[in-house]
Amino acid sequence: MTNINPRNHRDVTADDLTGLDGVPTYTGQAGGSNIYERTGKAAPTEVFPRSTPGSTGSTGTAAGTADEATGRYPAPAPAPVEAFDPTSADAAPDPVPAGPATAVEPRARRGTIDLGLLILRLVLGGYLAFHATATFFRLGASDGVTGLENAFSGYAFGDALAVVVPTLELAAGVFIVLGLVTPAAAMVAIAVTGFYAAHSAAASGAGINALMWDANVWLPVVLLGLALAQQFTGPGFYAVDAGRGWARRPLASSWIFAVLGIAAAGLMWWFGTGINPFA
Structure with a gap:
């Protein structure tokens, strides 16, 4: 067995192992044979093939040229960062879904309407x-x-009408001035003024001929028109009923009470006087 000097730091070659027992003999590349040919396996390919300047990798960016000394490729250039624009559509926050509507209704601008309604109530x-x-x-x-x-x-019930009519007239007048329970008060006013208008037209002998009416007939007719206007406009905000719905926006209640007032005037005339208004 050949002695190997431990101080000899040269590389071990195949000749140094010649003659040793149990050591197989290897043939190099010169013999035309290698381990891939003996085993039948395919030789590995390069993981990072060399690329020419300007070629692109799998990500579409320039790969560059490998360094000849290290075999490494330069790091890819960082992607450009766009400046943040707070006015862009992407920067706008997602809209918040609207919740249930509140029951509070803001007071709209009404100008001098409430003052006009106050004057109407005071006059009527x-x-x-x-x-x-x-x-x-x-x-x-x-x-x-x-x-x-x-x-x-x-009339058939003239004595009763002489008490009932001014009583209803006084109640309607007080409640309208205060703006209290205005739909019902205006309904009573419609009934009273409607009865007075029919009585004045019948007493004048002109009937329904408006061209023959004098001031005594036109006064209750005008008051009837004011009562109807009060019913459809409501009392306004300068009233006790200012917080009520009919003070802000009278709708169905106005029609209902207006029809009831006209019907009450007709019933008072028909049954109180005993005269058929349609005759």
Whole structure:
């Protein structure tokens, strides 16, 4: 056995192992044979093939040329970072889904409407309350309840009408001035003024011929129109009913109470006087 000097730091070659027992003999590349040919396995290919300048990799970026000394490829250039634009569509936050609507309704701009409705209430309600009070207490030129009994003497229930009509007139006038329970108060005002209008037209002898009406007929007719207007406009915000729905936006209640008021006037005339208004 050949002694190997441990201080000899040269590379071991195949000649140094010649003659040793149990050591197989290998043939190099010169013999035309290698381990892949003996085993039948395919030789591995390069994982990172060399590329020419300007060629692109699998990601579509320039791969560059490998360094001849290290065999490494340069690191790819970082992707450009776009500046953040807060006004872009992508930067806008997602819209928040709307929740259930609140029941609070903001007060709309109404200008001088509420002042006009206050004047309407004072004129209509004030006249009704003053006229009824003058009738009960015989104030001024009023003939009192006795005068109404004489005026209604030709009706079936003239004495009852002489008390019921001014009573309803006083109640409607007070409630309209205050703006309290306005739909019901306006309904009573429609009934009272409607009855007075029919009575004045019949007493004048003109009937439904408006061209022959005098001031005594037109006054209750105008009051009837004001009562209807009060019913459809509501009392406004300068009233006790300011927080009610009919003060802000009267709708169905106005039609209902207006029809009831006209029907009440017709019933008072038909059954109170005993005269068929359609005859």
